[in-house]
Amino acid sequence: MQKQVERLKRQDSVFWVVGLGSLLFALVTLLSLIIDMAMTGWPRISPAFFTSFASRFPEKAGIFSAWVGSLTVVFVTAALAIPLGVATGIYLEEYARKNWLTKIIEINILNLAGIPSITYGLMALGIFVYHFQLGQSIITAGLTLGLLILPIIIVTTREAIRTIPSHIREASYALGSTKWQTVWNHILPYSSGGILTGVVIALSRAIGETAPLLTVGALTFIAFLPTPPVMAEPPFVSFQWLMDPYTVMPIQMFNWVSRPQEEFHINAAAAGLVLLTMTLLLNATAIYIRYRFRRKYKW
Amino acid sequence: MKEGFSDPKSFKRRAREVKELLIKSILFCCAASSVLITFGVVWTLLKEALPFFQEVSFGQFLFDTEWTPLFEDPKYGIMTLVSGTLLTTFIALTVAIPLGTITAVFLSEYCSANVREILKPVLELLAAVPTVVYGYFALLFVTPLLQKIIPDLASFNALSAGLVMGVMIIPYVSSLTEDAMRAVPVYLREGSLALGASNFQTSFKVIVPSAFSGIASAYVLGISRALGETMVVAIAAGLQPRLSFNPLESTETLTAYIVQVSMGDLPQGSIGYKTIYVAGSVLLLFTLVFNLIGQRIRSRVEKKAK
The missing domain is CATH 1.10.3720.10 (MetI-like)
Incomplete structure (x- = not known):
């Protein structure tokens, strides 16, 4: 008896060590990835690296068109995915009746979240590039990534709305508000923290996504910026940039990684460092938002 | 309160009902569009992949x-x-x-x-x-x-x-x-x-x-x-x-x-x-x-x- 208790206690402490070990293994891998990339890439990081275009000479090459491209593509992505995703989330949580149609939509969203990202790229190649003749443009890339992150935004919006207790809704109805007034004045403001967290995480995913953009043909040598959206003469605003070719950070990095020369690998590490900083900063922002809103509302 | 409850047939109330319905339909269309995406994925994949099997037999393929x-x-x-x-x-x-x-x-x-x-x-x-x-x-x-x-x-x-x-x-x-x-x-x-x-x-x-x-x-x-x-x-x-x-x-x-x-x-x-x-x-x-x-x-x- 005594022996068995001792054996079980030993087993427990052994597992404690094993558990901590496996957790640390994952964290050490992450850390060595960051350190390795920083050590290799840091020497190449300079103001010129951010303001030069891609080049055949590794020491002259930079990420100007890549980071501008990433920003413009993510802008289009956000403009598509945020309204569509939040609206879908609101509909499913607040409006939808429990019937077969709702069930189909729900199952469908679960499945969308599970299909590989590269299949979105194949769909975009068939539909946006060839069917709608949008070509290899910023708008194609933005729409593709927008559809890709849509399920993430829908799911987090629904989760955020679900945490609001029903007495808030009932109080609002009792004062005579309509459904939309309740949603607009109460549900959306109270769930905005959760929704924002989801949006930021989804956008960070979009910034780092490479595969679907490769299939729509983004791997090209781009040594210029898109057309500026504002002009000196009327009508002052131009949407020509939407149709311009582009490159983005992860594709620029992929391009450099897949070259055999060692010099370009240093560029890849530097681009990876910038990309990693961007996504980790966005994720830190998301954690911060979640933390702040959790303190703000207590039901 | 002088006015009391608004008349159900008043223009203001009707307009509000129309607005509510409109919003509900817009939200529904957004939700339904997600089904279109799945449809789009499956349809494009099949449409572009099927002609392949006119050239290559299943036996060769497998x-x-x-x-x-x-x-x-x-x-x-x-x-x-x-x-x-x-x-x-x-x-x-x-x-x-x-x-x-x-x-x-x-x-x-x-x-x-x-x-x-x-x-x-x-x-x-x-x-x-x-x-x-x-x-x-x-x-x-x-x-x-x-x-x-x-x-x-x-x-x-x-x-x-x-x-x-x-x-x-x-x-x-x-x-x-x-x-x-x-x-x-x-x-x-x-x-x-x-x-x-x-x-x-x-x-x-x-x-x-x-x-x-x-x-x-x-x-x-x-x-x-x-x-x-x-x-x-x-x-x-x-x-x-x-x-x-x-x-x-x-x-x-x-x-x-x-x-x-x-x-x-x-x-x-x-x-x-x-x-x-x-x-x-x-x-x-x-x-x-x-x-x-x-x-x-x-x-x-x-x-x-x-």
Whole structure:
């Protein structure tokens, strides 16, 4: 008896060590990835690296068109995915009746979240590039990534709305508000923290996504910026940039990684460092938002 | 109050009702459009892939042992790409499932709430790293490291791509597993501990079996991530289709093939164009099958639990 208790206690402490070990293994891998990339890439990081275009000479090459491209593509992505995703989330949580149609939509969203990202790229190649003749443009890339992150935004919006207790809704109805007034004045403001967290995480995913953009043909040598959206003469605003070719950070990095020369690998590490900083900063922002809103509302 | 309730027939009230209805319809259209996306994916894949089978017979497709569609003498044995995909997925899962499960048990049953609050978001950062960065890491850090241990490891190989992919998937597995374990009612845990079971016995004989359906869906998510992962294998596993399960050699997965072909010029209707849709369809089929198995397991366990 005594022996068995001792054996079980030993087993427990052994597992404690094993558990901590496996957790640390994952964290050490992450850390060595960051350190390795920083050590290799840091020497190449300079103001010129951010303001030069891609080049055949590794020491002259930079990420100007890549980071501008990433920003413009993510802008289009956000403009598509945020309204569509939040609206879908609101509909499913607040409006939808429990019937077969709702069930189909729900199952469908679960499945969308599970299909590989590269299949979105194949769909975009068939539909946006060839069917709608949008070509290899910023708008194609933005729409593709927008559809890709849509399920993430829908799911987090629904989760955020679900945490609001029903007495808030009932109080609002009792004062005579309509459904939309309740949603607009109460549900959306109270769930905005959760929704924002989801949006930021989804956008960070979009910034780092490479595969679907490769299939729509983004791997090209781009040594210029898109057309500026504002002009000196009327009508002052131009949407020509939407149709311009582009490159983005992860594709620029992929391009450099897949070259055999060692010099370009240093560029890849530097681009990876910038990309990693961007996504980790966005994720830190998301954690911060979640933390702040959790303190703000207590039901 | 002079006015009292507004007249149901008043213009203002009618206008409000119309507005409510309009908003509801707009929201419904947004929700319904997500079904269109699935439809779009399946439709494009099938539409572009089906003409392929007018040129190539199913027998060739399934039983050829080479995949060289862009050569003079084309061969279309899809199993070469499938074997590459299964190999890298298998390696990734041998890392992700044990480590993910152990991590989840540790976070849920062994460590204090404060420690968990800090460690969990940090662990989830692993899922936030762009996959192209993992590809770089596998090719230029893990492979040279492994070559010191295994000298005849090729510089593009399935092993390091699979291992890195496995670490990448850990947070997907551990997060869902932990959620499932924490959803197990406290009285089961307390009952087991009150009977004198150790923490380890409680975790693996009570909590894990009761959370099984949630854990199964975590594994299924991990599998579909590994099947569909593209950049790590495209960068680090090489681009050589090979019907073998040797992890030390280079290989090519379905996803890596799609990337390889997409990097060249790809006119609509060309054989290269058709084959990437064929590869995409096979990939989608695999993911769907695994998702269905996951759903089946979940519903069977849930029925049993009732």
